Amino acid sequence: MRMQSENLDAIIITNLKNIYYLSAFWGTAGTILVTQKAQYLLTDSRYSIAAREAAVDFEIVETREAFVEIAKLLKKEDVSQVGFEDGVTYAEFQTMQHQLAGLTLHATTSFIETQRQIKSPSEIATIKKACAISDQAFNDLLKFVEPGKTEIEIANFLDFKMRDLGASGISFDTIVASGKRSALPHGRATHKPIEFGDTVTVDFGCYYDHYASDMTRTFFVGEVSPKMQEIYHVVQQAQQAVTNISAPGLTYADYDRAARDMIETAGYGEAFSHGIGHGLGLDVHEIPYFSKTSQECLAEHMVITNEPGIYLENIGGVRIEDDLHITSQGVEVLTLAPKELIVL
Template sequence: MQNRLNKLRDALANIGADALITERDVNRRYLSGFTGSTGWVIVTEKDAFLVTDFRYIDQAQEQCPDFTVVNNQRKAVEAIAQVLKQAGVKRLAFESSLSYGSYAEWSQAFDGVELVPTSGVLEKLRMYKEASEVEIVRKAVKIADDAFQHILGYIKPGVSESDIALELEFFMRRQGASGIGFDIIVASGPRGALPHGRASEKLIQAGELVTLDFGAQFQGYNSDITRTVAVGEPSAKMKEIYDIVLKAQIAGVNALRPGITGKEADAVTRDIITAAGYGDAYGHSAGHGLGMDVHELPNLSTVSPFVLEPGMLVTMEPGIYVSGLGGVRIEDDVLITEEGHEVLTQSTKELLILPV
């Protein structure tokens, strides 16, 4: 954790603050290792504090050896104010996610402290994954890959989308996942035209494509995989759409390397889909960063300014969605390396036609 704290201190010097406070769960855990549900991390030029309540004191002391743990005695704002006073903090950076109510309360309670709004300070640090983080993500990806292989034998006509989603979650939890990274998407037939078509009570029908978008959460990190399969023989049109998306997705993955921008990576996939006549049916970004949040920096989009660098972890997930007909999306998790990239997801991307 000391390496992360030192990087944050360098960032604070650049924005002219002498401390930062965060209560956002993923940022709190990233800096301290604390997994409790309530707490405030305060990092100064020399010290690091975790303010929490009685329920978590023993846990915090065990999980956060680099931090001074403070029991807030059910008076959190007063406890934070006392820490700031003792540490001599004059300019306190806070995250833009802070509610206005908390900002107003802090303005009154933190005497002599200037509150400095910031955005993305920790999120930009989290873009660069340490080796230990990558290994955790590998395990989360392996759980998702195994879940995809498992669910292939479960998908058949007459089974509901919601039952498929439930089986996916059960399987991933049995493999060690602490939960799902997001609401599982199971979108079959015409519902495949919904990019975020969460699993419904719709029953799978023969001849339909089924898009599965899901991820495992493991030790605070997430995987995110999308595959589209056919239940019985699909129509020629849907096969055509699948082939276009697969071509774009493979080209997008192959383009990922240090030095390419998120905008350029997005354009690789978008140019292929547009040339095939489906540009208007591809309305979302090509991908996004992945880690403690399912969607984090850097993003791969038409306006992304980010230049990819080694240690970044992104998804590549182009898609085509035709209202009333259906859709296709294919997604991999990809690590940017010194040599280029490494695809972490291993599930096949060829169109699987499941028996009916």
């Protein structure tokens, strides 16, 4: 951990996904304390057996008052500078200040999330399974969609299908936006029925063994207008350009620009209104987040999304999103569902 470089004698980890990342313990209550000498996982009686089984490198402390115990543990060591995660609630911060009075508390940002950006081989294997489930659900969806089915029925089909295939749940509320509603980048599924000639954008993902997938596909029902066909091909080419250029060392700005340049050249710059993507792992949205100006660089074994889109109000929208694994040689595309223009 980065404790030494940040001059911390100890750090308190409260984010449950960071706790899982460090200890392999998954629960709804837990706190990790790491000092220069030892590492502890504090949790209550509901979880102590599970914690002992999973978090084999941690000393398990059973308590309902983690910060009271942390104060006792820290008193035994010569500790003065204590880090905590800046995502704590205000109430947790107040408890911490009260129970750890006398110690100097330092808020840290993305302390563990920074490490989480670089995935291990087993994390990548798990994300691949989550992606394969999404791929299969999409392929099955193409046989299910027909005029008359509502957006909510389509969303529910994807959600149930992913669970059927072994997912523990969905990684976010499934987006289904059809017809003119496809111009809403994050249109929530409604009772609107699919009509002949509709564009349909689905953005969905699942959790498999705690790791997320996130994929978007746009397809057409019955027929596709020349305009929608045009923007589909612009997005498809822009999305492919990003995948082609991806490799360790590429700046976040260039990652974004690869798609944005093509979309601007085609005359739709204004209609690509969001970022090109984000990191993916235990959280469906995690660092890195790509900005148009960041000079930070892609690194080997990041898992990120590539999701350009064009949204034309009162006409429709297209987004195509893949999950990418950055490799030493370039990129491995993890979501493999078809991307050619599909008219059902």
